[in-house]
Amino acid sequence: MSVIPKITLSAVVICLSCAAFAEGEKKFLYTLTNNIAENQNAVAQYRRLKDGSLQFMRFYKTNGTGINNDTHGKLGPQDNDSQIIITGDKKRLYAVNTNxxxxxGFSLGKEGTLTEIPGSPFPAKGIAPVSINISGNILIAANRNEDYHQKASLSDPEGASYTSFEIQPNGALVYADTLKVPGFQKPAQIHASHTVKNLFFADEFQVDADFDGDGNRSFLAGPKTSVQGQLKTIKVDDKGKMTLINETTLPETIENYLYIGSPGVPSMPLGIWSHPSQNILYAGFVTRNQLGVFSYDESGTLKFVNAVNNSGQDICWILVNKQATRLYTVNNLPRQGTRQTASTISVYDISGDNALSPMEIQVVDVPMPGESFINNRNLMQPGxxxxxxxxxxxxxxLYVINQRINQTEENTIDTGNIxxxxxxxxxxxxxxxxxxxxLKDGFPANSRAQGVVAVDF
Incomplete structure (x- = not known):
């Protein structure tokens, strides 16, 4: 195994390209190193160039630690979204330190620079925050209560939680409320409605099963199989008080299970996004390889409308453009029986009547660096x-972040975080x-980079 050197990251690292910004060139992208070395997690800043390429600028330490998923592709701990977000007024950036x-929290300068908000980092008031989102002056964190590298005594015996915070004028987070997640469900994403203020959706996703018959390889979180998931709707007032509106179990939309390796797995959500102008919520039916469509009223009550097929394997993350004409899904694995060799991105037409019945119009292969390997489901998986x-x-x-998946000692190839x-x-x-x-920009190979946001000034 190659030795990964410890990299010290600092907000004062000199910019690698110090040419003055011309008007109209203040276009940036931020991602998280998710560094698993203690207190070495950092936000990485890139300049976005006209041809779509990225130019590394600098790191900003979060003074926290990322989540370690040193497995053969274990589902669960890393399957989350919106780990890093920027406020609508482009004044603040927030990022999770799961471990x-x-x-x-950071204040954003006009040159894209980040300045730590006084009091940062702020306690998540829960175990293992994996996703954050904002509506108005309220930030909600989804605390998964699942991190194999934290002491068992740190886990909350009452389970996972959602915690809300009031964002102060200076960007500081003040704790407001906690909503417990009973039944050992595992939050994966919290998402703010684009049409109804202070309305949040959450997906909960947990797969822990002995897929390959080797308990040391894939059966990680406990002695019993746990395969479950659901959608939640949460209403929040202007002080951060949360009210659970409803819980929704996904419908069994097709008879034949498309999830290879474990027949009988129920429908589960992974990846949610709301329509920008209509009360519609899209959800990835990851164990069905389908895109689900729900409508909702002003209270947030969900109603299942439709599910359409997805050409990739393991549909996981969803994004809708501002014009509400196209929807993009990230499909984590190649579909067996096809020519796919790596992850794919599907493009759906959601214009007009297709908003409630999306039409898949393109599937694009994502370049795959690194070698394939046998994952913890006993399947060949891209590295x-x-x-x-x-x-x-x-x-x-469109920017997509790839993670180096096989983080065990058997993998001696450093590439994969892209x-x-x-x-x-x-x-x-x-x-x-x-x-x-x-890796060439200083990201550690033994961590999985996560989260991506873009902003213009």
Whole structure:
């Protein structure tokens, strides 16, 4: 095994490219190193160039620690979204430190620089925050209560939780309320409605099963199989008091189970996103390889409308453009029986009547660095697979972050943490543009980079 040197990251690292910013060039992208070395997690800043490529600028330490998922592709701990977010006024950036159980906050300068908010990092008031989102002046964190590298005594015996915070004028987070998650469900994502203020959706996703018959390889969280998931709707008042509106179990939309390796797995959600102008919520039916469609009223009550097929394997993350004409899904694995060799991105037409019945119009292969390996489901898996995704503000480019999946000692190849850029054509279809190897920019190979946001000033 190659030795991974400890990398000390600092907010005062000198910019590698110090050319003055010209007007109109203040276009940035941020991601998390998710560094698993103690208190070495950091936000990485990139300049977005006109051709879609990225130019590394600097790191900003979060003073926290990322989540370690040193497995053969274990489902669960890393399957989350919106670990890093920027407020609508572009004044603040927040990021999770899952192993440290806290949230870091920064003020954003006009040159894209980050300045730590006084009091940061802020306690998440729960174990293992994996996702954050904002509506108005309220931030909610989804605390998964699952981190194999934290002491068992730190786990909350009452289970996972959602915690709310009031964002102060200076960006500081003040704790407001806690909503417990009974039944050992595991939060994966918290998402704010684009049409109803202070309405949040959450998906909960847990897969822990002895897929390959070797308890040391894949059966990690406990002595019993746990395969479950659901959607939640949460209403929040202006002081952060949370009210659970409803819990929704996904419908069994098809008879034949598409989830390879474990027949009988129920429908489970992974990846949610709301329509920008209609009360519609899209959800990835990961164990069905389908995209689910729900409508909701002003109270947040969900109603299942439709589910359409997805051409990839393990649909996991969803993003909708501002014009509400295209929906993009990240499909984590290649579909067996096809020519797919790596992760894919599907493009759906959701314009007009297709908003409630999306039509898949393109499937794009994501470049795969690194060698394939046998994962903990006893399946051949690419050594680098796609996770979170973001559009540039002008929606000319789509960025997807790939993680180095096999983080066990058997993997001696350092590559796999990548950000891929795709150009978005006028019809919303995608074309591969460029890739950046995060290892070369100072990201540690033994951590899985996560989260991606883009902003213009």
């Amino acid at each position: 440290s159980n806290n949230i870091s 680098s697979t796609s996770f979170e995704v973001a559009l540039s503000p002008d929606e000319d480019f 950000i891929h850029s795709f150009s978005v054509k006028k019809d919303g279809l995608l074309k591969t543009a460029s890739s950046v190897d995060l």
